[in-house]
Amino acid sequence: MKNNEGILLVLSGPSGAGKGTICKRLQKEIPIEYSVSATTRAPRVGEVHGKDYFFLNKETFEKKIRENEFLEWARVYDNYYGTPIDYVQGVLAQGKDCILEIDPQGAKQVKKKKPDAVYVFILPPSMQEQERRLTQRGTEKMYEIEKRISSAQEEISALEYYDYVVVNDEVSKAVEKVKAIIIAEKCKVQRHHCYL
Numbered sequence: 001m002k003n004n005e006g007i008l009l010v011l012s013g014p015s016g017a018g019k020g021t022i023c024k025r026l027q028k029e030i031p032i033e034y035s036v037s038a039t040t041r042a043p044r045v046g047e048v049h050g051k052d053y054f055f056l057n058k059e060t061f062e063k064k065i066r067e068n069e070f071l072e073w074a075r076v077y078d079n080y081y082g083t084p085i086d087y088v089q090g091v092l093a094q095g096k097d098c099i100l101e102i103d104p105q106g107a108k109q110v111k112k113k114k115p116d117a118v119y120v121f122i123l124p125p126s127m128q129e130q131e132r133r134l135t136q137r138g139t140e141k142m143y144e145i146e147k148r149i150s151s152a153q154e155e156i157s158a159l160e161y162y163d164y165v166v167v168n169d170e171v172s173k174a175v176e177k178v179k180a181i182i183i184a185e186k187c188k189v190q191r192h193h194c195y196l
């Protein structure tokens with residue numbers, strides 16, 4: 001753990017848990033950088049290349065895998081998703097904190113490379129609420145919603161790899177909890193080598 005490096009916050013959780021909303025709120029409320037992932041999935045209405053994701057075709061993504069341009073990458077719901085390594089390393093080296101919003105397969109890979117990162121799992125208050133949120137946001141077709149719901153149980157079984165769990169029953173409370181986690185992590189003795 002280096003004294004002057006920023007905190008890498010890894011957020012995961014089932015689709016519909018509200019990770020995206022929590023990330024957006026955190027960026028508004030505290031100084032933290034968001035790592036924009038690359039994906040081969042099609043953009044949803046309103047999504048912007050370079051802001052929500054870097055939308056790449058399969059060939060370009062696979063070339064980047066071969067050239068080790070990702071800190072981690074995974075196939076999630078039939079598409080590739082990955083974290084560009086240079087951006088994350090650059091942010092942390094400047095002493096800034098950085099959020100990754102990635103699935104548990106990706107989080108496991110990051111944990112091997114960055115054991116000092118902080119791993120937070122966001123849960124919806126119930127399966128019924130998860131389904132309601134996914135249906136209400138209307139960004140996926142019905143079969144995609146079903147795929148996301150059926151993956152939820154498998155994703156939750158990855159909970160043991162995480163440091164914290166936050167149940168997102170109310171967004172503002174969930175955001176306060178994540179902020180409290182960051183504050184506590186910054187106070188850890190291991191992050192204050194200069195006094196040791």
Ligand code: 5GP
Pocket residue numbers: 012013014015019037038041072073074076081082083101102103104105106107
């Ligand atoms: P969505 O298609 O809803 O934006 O994201 C689907 C899933 O992919 C979510 O669980 C999200 O956290 C995950 N995801 C997004 N970006 C990445 C990434 O860079 N790496 C990995 N492993 N998962 C990602």
